[in-house]
Amino acid sequence: MIDVRLLRTDPDGVRSALARRGDTAVLTQLDDATRLDARLREITSARDDIRSQVNAISKQVGQLRRSGSDADIAEAEQLQATSRAFGADEDRLAAEHDEVEAALREVLLAIPNLPHPDAPDGVDDSENPVVRGPYLPDGGTDGFAGHQHVPHWDTAVELGILDAERATKIAASMFTMQRGAGATMARALCQYALDTCADEFEEIRPPSLVSTATLTATGQLPKFADDSYAIERDGLWCIPTAEVPLTSMYAGEVVAAAELPARFMAYSPCFRREAGAAGRDTRGMLRSHEFDKVEILALATPDQAPELLMQMVDRVESMIAALGLHHRVIEICTGDLGQSHHRSFDIEVYAPGCAQWLEVSSVSWFSDYQARRGDIRYKPVDADGTPQKGTALVHTLNGSALAVPRVWAAICETHRNADGTVTVPDVLRPYMRGIDVIGVS
């Protein structure tokens, strides 16, 4: 959620920042928000005025009734009648207040985050600049050997490590199932990511189902309800990423400045209805309704956030590199930036078999957008450590440390040998129960 006070004090700044996203609907929403905010303050002050009078009268009534003389009691009854007359006005104003407040919140929840000034301009994903790489073999995307040009769905089925047909039978289309060494490698990838990040990140095993409030804090609700699986009977939702529970761990709390940055990582299953992508990437492991992912996340002060963002990008990139995958880092341009994102980088891996760049990680800085929705604050301190007055919203950052399916797919293609076997990257071998090459028994 953007800061309504910023909209109040610097409407043009907010307007021009959001205009960079190229979404004209936002401008209307800003107008609505401005109008509702002004109206809300008008009503609030009228309502508070009445309340103030009622409070004063009540206090007086109390004093009069305690003294107990007949004259005082009579006066008290007079005052009570006066106060009662305020009641109808207050009810009306309070009802209107709640209505306008709810309307304002609804609008604010739909307004996307302000892009960072350094986020590159652009209309869509075709304009995302490559900021690092691409790291490809000599000859670029044509530099791969012939035996690497086999899509992972062929290789994996041949090796018996992927069984999409049975996954579809027992669940539905767009669910996958790994078997044998494939299942082991999926788990190894998670283990590898967790162990690699354990130097700085506390491991969490969060719930995979969360409340509506939790899913709203990170920005999935209310706008993207169709993308999530809902368990209506219990008012719960399946998490689309561990970002959701991790971000809300400290919802409604005030974190000590000394705790920041607070870094967490979690393995979790991720559930996505892929409502907008039905029928796309139906083969193999490129897109599915359920997959495994290790997420890293930080709560930080605004000062700490920019450096943390780059550290997290570096961290993810080096893990991908260590797997021997060809990759590049792109920055997300304003037109392609997600609703909650302030600044974002994607790590993409080149998969020679299906001949495409696969997004395997997205590392993002949300400024205080999520923190405002989730009410996650900290107590700021001066340089010498003395606490400042009040509290401030934290900044949140997160990224996929490792999303299993696409990395798994890229490994099956990149590390495919001429005989159809797949060599397991060195860094995964400690977790592979002695399997160095998949397909060799």
Place this chain on the structure above:
RNA sequence: GGAGAGGUGCCAGAGCGGCCGAAUGGGACGCCCUGCUAAGGCGUUGACUGCGCAAGCGGUCCGUGGGUUCAAAUCCCACCCUCUCCGCCA
């Protein structure tokens, strides 16, 4: 799922419908005392929000949401959560 108890500030814990944003104790912070520490003394110590340059003034918050009342931490209703016991269970 059933029965009972309970949710109050940083923590513990009191609170008759009005004098309660809330006693008391602890903690933290500041000052005094002191060679240093401890003990002791004095004092400070919530969040959100509106108006205002500010001083300040107003509103809200005692698990959440409703209700009764001139007035609710206090009474009523619903829900959520925690604890104990029973049942069920990986």
